[in-house]
Amino acid sequence: MGLIPIRCIVPNDSGADCAGDCQELFSSHLTCTACDDAAGTCHKCSFEFRCRVDFDELAATNTEEFKTTNHIVTSKDLECTSHTGGQVQACSFLHEREEVDAHDKGVTIVKMAKGQKLEFTCVGRMGIAKEHAKWSPVAVCAYRFWPETYLNHAALAALPVKDKQALVDACPDRILKLDDVTGELGFVEGFEYLCTYTEDLDFAQRALKKRPEDDDFVRVAQGDSKFIFEVESSGAMDADQIVLSALKVLGRKLGELQTHVTAIANELAN
């Protein structure tokens, strides 16, 4: 149950609804000051899902065939009772738009058969993934560097086509290409997404150089100001919201660090 992603609908920067950071709706269950009782559940740090599925009730409104199969209780049967208006909803692993195309039936909770009935209430709380992985909205996340490139046209012009082809073949990511007409060396389209910065190209052009100190023909290096982020969401947050809120959190933490550093510096100066 803990691994079912839960979506919070909040307005994004342009005001449209999106599955965003639930910190805007809730405060952490560890630091919540609003709840007074020891159990620690209040509107500010938790919400409630209710689920009620009765096989026989469903069978009464369904076809005869339904009775002979088993019914799957999924995350779609969870209904938020504390925050109405669809603000909080259990979802499956897909984005809302994709759900329709994929005929997604939600995350399976339990299968039930004739005569069975399931009724329960569950409490959801806000936490962070450092505490438990169930709170992580990220399924897969990777970043890579946007390449900084340089083509030494003067040196390349003096290079025979055979050697240029050798350079093209040397790169395992196949980021280089030879123009069929002009015979000029260039980068393939979208090479930025293919680069893995292997050393093969360096080795290959070292062999082609007349002297080791000559300039490189091609240089592909990791840039330090531009990155490619790939994020796959678990369904709890929109992927773009994950990146944005991650940056927001980073900004906030750096700000905090800065104030503390200045405070300490001031203290030392006095």
Place this chain on the structure above:
Amino acid sequence: MASGNVVSSSGLDLMQVSGYTIVAERLNFLRYISHYRSVHRGQFFMTMKTTTVRKLLPDSWGFLCPVHTPDGGPCGLLNHMAVMCETQCAPLPAAAVAKLDSQLVALGVIPAGAGGSYADGAEALPYNYLTVCVDGRVVGGCSVSECKRIAADLRVMKVNHEIPPTTEVAFFPPMPNGSGPFPGLFLSTGMSRTIRPVKHIESGKVEYIGPMEQPFMDIACLPDDVRAGVTTHQELDATNMLSLIASMTPFSDYNQSPRNMYQCQMGKQTMGTPAHALPHRTDNKMYRIQNPQAPIVQTQRHGEYNMDDYPNGCNAVVAVLSYTGFDMEDAMILNKSSYERGFGHASVYKTKTVDLKEEASHSGGGKFRFSNVKKPKPDADGDGENELIADTIGVDGLPQVGQWVSEGDPLYTYVDDLTGKEKIGRHKEMEKACVQHVRLLGPEPGAGKGKDEGLERLSVTLRIPRNPVIGDKFSSRHGQKGVMSILWPSVDMPFSESGISPDIIINPHAFPSRMTIGMLIESMAGKSGALHGKFQDATPFQFHENGDKLAVDHFGEQLQEAGYSYYGSEPLYSGVSGQCMHADLYIGVVLYQRLRHMVSDKYQVRATGAVNQLTRQPIKGRKKGGGIRLGEMERDALLSHGTAFLLHDRLMNCSDKHIGYCCGRCGGVLSPQTKRETTLSAGTSSSRMKLVMTCIEVGCRDLPEMVEPVALPYVFKYLSFELAGMGIKMQVELKQ
């Protein structure tokens, strides 16, 4: 029957009295099934120095698995039958066996000897004729070439069911200079023979052969091995020589063979799915894995035997690299998020039966009954009537399903109807457990004798969660076991170009000396299978060295098709710095099993505790809170490290340190005694509070005291007692 002991006064001329049956343990399905296929040569052979009995003979090929035997003591003595091997359990039809003699004669056997139904015992065979026997009974004989032909004809009759298809037709041709077994044609129809199917090439039908005929038959393994004119039979499948468990190992033909043996052992120790009717089972102890998966890489037998109904492990993304140092020496790093999402989660189910009748007889009679209601006090005005014995237990004296019990918590309560005494049964184990089931045993109230006897027997199943902790054992299916050394946060794990971070990191040193190439191939196959969304066939002997495609190429091409590196390696980024690591790293999907050896069952700790009465040294045993022996080799290690103080601490202070008294004059440790007070001095202030030791040795008795307290191990004193008992005095020289 249950104990496996033979109860007889004569011993029945058997070589051992115990071990004739074994309990089919349901630890997991593999163990369960292997208990039905195991063959033990006998306890006597375990003590034998010679290894001949342990060797795998050509007769056993295809009958006993060459891989599935334990290493160490029982190696080669405890075997397991190959998958296709059967035993002749029922006698063959008597009419068919009786007909055999006439069929043999019809084939050209000259009737002779006393055994055959045709012979009168008078006729003798020519010296160059071979004997033909049925079940050890001489039927007749014929020449060598005739015998050979008859044997071949009998095989055709066998596959055509003209004679019983499980008859064994063993033709032993004469060997040069009379070497080899006694020549002849021997037919066996009896029971308790092992038989296995092979293909009879001539007819294309399946023939059942036995281990006696096998060494003299020409059976090809693969189609390439068939030699025209010589080969008569062919194996149905090259993997038929393996037992079921051995054939579960993927790509076992790529592994070093001892590793496959280890896997056969470890497969049987895996926490898996022992049974499906868990709510109805009352086994003493059951291990169960919570989130099992069907292996992505599986053999054909895995499907044939529906092993997915009893899944054993979990597919894990495994990276082979040296990272953080926590993967040294066969340790493995587990991704903390994988753990939190349920990797390796398991529980132990323990069922305990409480019989109050038995308990009553132990405590010397009484009429016990489960109840949690205290006897109302005579002077109470009714308020205390429903007072409970234990608050956490239900009124009926039984625990509540779903309730958690820690060590010492009440599990059930009962009262003695005769004395009115209230008693509490407690949870005795150290681990916290959840009450899973409570079963009331015995006749229904009111049934039977017509009077309500009250509930007297109870069965409680407790569930103890056993999620992975540091030190728990895991293994892949290639004899590569390791312990989890740390739960590493997902953010600090290395990640690939596509953002995948491994579930498990193992050290590359696990491979060079062990040569489990099968695991590397499984990793590639698992990765491509996961990418393409299909199960991969990992049956051994599918890829031949000279074949058109190697396993590496087969899976490499699939990986390339999915946009991954051909050889399964990828550049990984350090989880700490985000820098791309210099070498490409091998990362793929491998099935990991969780083994039942867990730290929670094995940890041992002691500060002080029980000691042996005689030596005053700590007792051994985890249950009793004993110590761990620091043996000779450990002593040597400490000495060589120059840590003599530590050694002294272990061997003396933490063991049997004793302050004894020793006489400086005579050197005796037994002779010093406390000085007795005289009637005059007793109770006077000068002698009070002061312990004076004197030596009672004849030579020291009247001289001034020279007794000194000395620290010594108590066993030393015990030794001098023992020596004194034999009339030897031990003298100790004291130096300041």
